[in-house]
Each structure stands twice: as structure tokens, then as C-alpha cells.
Amino acid sequence: xxxxxxxxxxxxxxxxxxxxxxxxxxxxxxxxxxxxxxxxxxxxxxxxxxxxxxxxxxxxxxxxxxxxxxxxxxxxxxxxxxxxxxxxxxxxxxxxxxxxxxxxxxxxxxxxxxxxxxxxxxxxxxxxxxxxxxxxxxxxxxxxxxxxxxxxxxxxxxxxxxxxxxxxxxxxxxxxxxxxxxxxxxxxxxxxxxxxxxxxxxxxxxxxxxxxxxxxxxxxxxxxxxxxxxxxxxxxxxxxxxxxxxxxxxxxxxx
DNA sequence: GTTGAGCGTT
Numbered sequence: 634x635x636x637x638x639x640x641x642x643x644x645x646x647x648x649x650x651x652x653x654x655x656x657x658x659x660x661x662x663x664x665x666x667x668x669x670x671x672x673x674x675x676x677x678x679x680x681x682x683x684x685x686x687x688x689x690x691x692x693x694x695x696x697x698x699x700x701x702x703x704x705x706x707x708x709x710x711x712x713x714x715x716x717x718x719x720x721x722x723x724x725x726x727x728x729x730x731x732x733x734x735x736x737x738x739x740x741x742x743x744x745x746x747x748x749x750x751x752x753x754x755x756x757x758x759x760x761x762x763x764x765x766x767x768x769x770x771x772x773x774x775x776x777x778x779x780x781x782x783x784x785x786x787x788x789x790x791x792x793x794x795x796x797x798x799x800x801x802x803x804x805x806x807x808x809x810x811x812x813x814x815x816x817x818x819x820x821x822x823x824x825x826x827x828x829x830x831x832x833x834x835x836x837x838x839x840x841x842x843x844x845x846x847x848x849x850x851x852x853x854x855x856x857x858x859x860x861x862x863x864x865x866x867x868x869x870x871x872x873x874x875x876x877x878x879x880x881x882x883x884x885x886x887x888x
Numbered sequence: 889g890t891t892g893a894g895c896g897t898t
Binding site: 650655690727728730734 | 895896
């Protein structure tokens with residue numbers, strides 16, 4: 634993977650994750666590591682990739698050991714041109730396990746409310762004017778949507794596979810599940826039978842569709858047996874020999 | 889050969 638030869642997350646006990654966006658598709662973790670390691674102790678650099686193609690998704694996660702170094706890297710590497718692309722470095726908002734992240738650090742969720750939980754105002758953790766350069770375009774690429782949907786679909790598929798099939802609600806089959814062709818065909822046939830029973834009740838021996846004239850040039854057994862007729866005279870009753878022959882009929886008429 | 893908003897893995 635994009636790790637340092639280690640499988641899975643190395644250690645996220647006290648690491649600060651930075652989200653690096655707008656990176657090139659060919660930028661690897663090895664390319665970002667020396668760049669980010671210059672501003673602090675980089676614990677791990679991870680670049681999510683597609684499980685099918687294996688291509689980078691265009692963003693990476695850089696985990697620092699200290700918050701101050703991470704902040705410095707954000708302030709320094711944010712907007713820096715890397716591999717011909719201006720990257721956007723910011724603190725990760727969500728952890729790998731969908732856990733809330735505060736300042737790049739995974740917030741420890743306490744099972745029990747500590748005393749009285751005072752409601753804190755959702756003040757922006759970022760400095761003023763920071764999000765001004767994070768705004769993106771409205772339109773998105775359709776190809777990305779397809780990838781995202783595939784990812785989610787794959788994730789759902791994996792979840793379904795692990796989960797019990799009996800737990801699936803009937804609504805799932807009603808919405809996504811597709812009836813077999815037999816049921817659908819039967820349903821449609823019944824509908825047609827109810828609407829117009831005379832339309833589709835045609836005798837099999839009867840041929841409502843007359844056989845179209847078969848190609849004459851392709852049926853040698855039609856009547857050409859024994860008598861060979863030159864295609865330049867007998868055939869083509871309409872008289873299109875001009876096309877069959879040379880574009881100069883008056884010239885070849887001599888022969 | 890392409891794409892370009894976003895939040896992560898054995």
C-alpha cells in the first residue's frame with residue numbers, strides 16, 4: 634500500500650492527520666513524505682486508492698506527530714505547487730473509523746457524559762479566511778461520481794455479504810432488487826392480455842407478415858439452373874447496367 | 889493518454 638511497508642494504520646494514538654487535496658493523480662506517498670517531513674515528524678502518509686484500478690483518488694493523508702508541526706506544514710505546504718498541481722493542505726475532519734477529528738487529532742469520545750455536558754458553540758476550528766480558499770466549484774465530474782458510487786456500492790456489497798441476508802428488509806428488494814425475467818414477462822403479458830386480447834391472438838398457421846421478396850442474385854436455385862443468363866442483359870429489369878458497367882456506356886457499346 | 893470535489897487503509 635502507500636504505507637511504509639506496514640499493513641493498516643500504524644499508530645493513531647497521538648497523531649495529527651492532514652488532508653492533502655488537489656494533488657496529482659500520479660503523486661505517491663513517497664513524493665509527499667519528504668515534502669511534509671521537512672516541516673515536522675511525519676508518522677505516516679496514506680493515499681487512498683481505488684481497489685479496482687489502483688489509481689490514486691487525488692488526495693492524501695499525512696499524519697504528523699505534533700500538532701504544531703502539522704499546523705506549520707499546513708501553513709507552508711498549503712497552496713504549494715506539487716507535481717504541477719497546487720495542493721491544499723488542511724486538517725482532517727474525519728478519522729479513518731468515521732470518528733470525529735479535532736485539529737487533525739482523533740477526538741476521544743467518552744462513553745459517559747462528564748458531569749454536565751455544556752453545549753459548546755460550533756465555532757470554526759480554522760482560522761478566519763481559511764475556508765475562503767477551500768471553496769470549490771459547483772459542478773463535479775461525472776467520472777468521479779461514477780467512481781464514488783462504485784466505491785459506495787462495493788462497500789455496501791461487502792457489508793451485505795458480511796451481514797445476514799435475512800436482516801434485509803423487503804423494501805431493499807423492492808427498490809433495488811430486480812424480479813426475474815419470468816415474473817416481469819408474465820406481468821407484462823397479463824397486462825397486454827387484459828388490454829387488447831384480440832391484438833395478440835393471431836393464428837400461428839396464418840402469416841400476417843408476407844415474405845418479402847428474396848434477393849434474386851443470391852438464389853441460384855430460383856430458376857437459373859440449366860440456363861445461364863448473363864447479368865448484363867437479362868438481370869436488372871429496371872436497366873441499371875450503367876452502374877454495373879463502365880461509366881462510359883457509349884464507349885463500350887462498340888464491343 | 890482522460891478526470892478534479894472531497895475525508896482514509898490490513
